[in-house]
Amino acid sequence: MEILTYLIPVSLLLGGIGLAAFVWALKTRQFDDPAGDASRILTKDWDDRPKP
DSSP states (O other), X not given: OTTHXXXXXXXXXXXXXXXXXXXXXXXXXXXXXXXXXXXXXTSSOOOSSOOO
């Protein structure tokens, strides 16, 4: 049971880091255009051989 004294703070720390990364992604507008990505994958303008 002594291991819980290490595991609980470590899990809280990792959860906090994940939450901070998510909030950072929201503030830097990483998720601004979800509709654009969804419609872009369905277009017929797909190039099988992109230019180098």
